[in-house]
Amino acid sequence: MRALVTGGAGFIGSHLVDELIAQGYTVTVLDDLSQGKKENIAHHIPGPSLHFVEGSVTDPALVESLVSEADVVYHLAAVVGVYYVLRDPLRTIYVNTVGTEVVLRAAFQHRKRALVASSSEVYGKSDALPLSENNDGVFGPPQVTRWCYALSKALDEHLALAYCKKGLEVSVVRYFNAYGPRLDPLGYGSVIARFITQALEGKPITVYGDGSQTRSFTYVSDTVQGTILAASLPQAVGNVFNIGNGRETSVLQVAQLVKEMTGSPSPIVFVPYEEAYGSNFEESLHRLPDTSKAEKLLGFKAKVPLEEGLKRTIAWFRENMR
Numbered sequence: 001m002r003a004l005v006t007g008g009a010g011f012i013g014s015h016l017v018d019e020l021i022a023q024g025y026t027v028t029v030l031d032d033l034s035q036g037k038k039e040n041i042a043h044h045i046p047g048p049s050l051h052f053v054e055g056s057v058t059d060p061a062l063v064e065s066l067v068s069e070a071d072v073v074y075h076l077a078a079v080v081g082v083y084y085v086l087r088d089p090l091r092t093i094y095v096n097t098v099g100t101e102v103v104l105r106a107a108f109q110h111r112k113r114a115l116v117a118s119s120s121e122v123y124g125k126s127d128a129l130p131l132s133e134n135n136d137g138v139f140g141p142p143q144v145t146r147w148c149y150a151l152s153k154a155l156d157e158h159l160a161l162a163y164c165k166k167g168l169e170v171s172v173v174r175y176f177n178a179y180g181p182r183l184d185p186l187g188y189g190s191v192i193a194r195f196i197t198q199a200l201e202g203k204p205i206t207v208y209g210d211g212s213q214t215r216s217f218t219y220v221s222d223t224v225q226g227t228i229l230a231a232s233l234p235q236a237v238g239n240v241f242n243i244g245n246g247r248e249t250s251v252l253q254v255a256q257l258v259k260e261m262t263g264s265p266s267p268i269v270f271v272p273y274e275e276a277y278g279s280n281f282e283e284s285l286h287r288l289p290d291t292s293k294a295e296k297l298l299g300f301k302a303k304v305p306l307e308e309g310l311k312r313t314i315a316w317f318r319e320n321m322r
């Protein structure tokens with residue numbers, strides 16, 4: 001089997017590549033290296049199992065030729081992370097919607113199975129916990145830049161389902177705060193990466209707001225398992241799945257855990273949202289997935305507890321932080 005992984009040099013993408021290769025796939029990675037890093041997949045290069053192509057998912061001719069050679073298409077390439085979204089909303093919207101349309105159109109034309117990576121952001125500020133796939137998304141106004149990411153991902157889901165209606169075999173996964181080795185130590189887009197870096201450098205651990213906001217942090221091997229199941233099982237076609245850990249943790253708890261587990265002298269400090277993200281910012285306060293659909297249809301359940309995942313992630317940061 002040959003898999004095309006867009007965004008395969010990124011954090012989740014590179015772990016997906018590892019697992020697909022371990023399962024015997026030959027993998028082509030398409031990545032523009034804007035957020036992905038070649039070193040994330042360097043251990044497979046040169047090698048018979050991995051073919052790396054530097055390029056963009058917004059390039060229709062390139063995407064079409066790569067899709068035509070694959071059996072299954074994993075579409076993970078996107079602009080992700082609040083920092084990048086706020087820095088360049090136009091690029092976020094363009095890459096995340098046009099790129100997805102280009103990939104889906106090629107998969108449709110060549111009759112290839114496809115998977116689209118979406119996000120728990122599509123629930124926006126919904127407080128209907130736990131969040132199940134058919135819940136409403138609740139978004140702030142377009143003047144609040146943050147929501148362009150959520151809406152771009154919601155449109156991606158619409159595109160996937162619209163192509164499905166035309167006959168494309170596609171499924172969608174909504175990721176809940178994946179974390180693990182290879183997170184960018186700069187921490188753009190991951191509070192866990194930021195806190196570990198701050199703790200290891202002895203700098204203040206910056207909790208935004210009062211730290212009571214929660215996320216369901218999901219170790220990346222669980223994220224990858226859910227992704228492969230959703231792209232492989234026939235009953236997944238035409239469906240959207242929450243792929244996340246069923247445990248909700250506050251940001252303050254994460255800060256305390258990271259401080260304790262690294263043995264860091266760093267103080268935990270509270271930073272107003274305005275100082276962190278500017279005045280025109282809105283926060284998603286709680287994110288807890290209802291994973292019963294993924295459990296029932298895919299047999300998916302996140303396995304790695306936060307403490308274990310943090311242990312592995314901290315160990316990787318200790319070895320790889322420069």
Ligand code: UDP
Pocket residue numbers: 081082177188189190191192194195206207208209213215251283
């Ligand atoms: N956060 C924080 N300190 C930081 C970075 C992030 O308290 O230095 C908070 C952020 O406000 C949010 C949570 O951590 O409530 C998760 O942020 P992240 O960027 O990891 O993911 P997302 O907001 O996309 O879920």
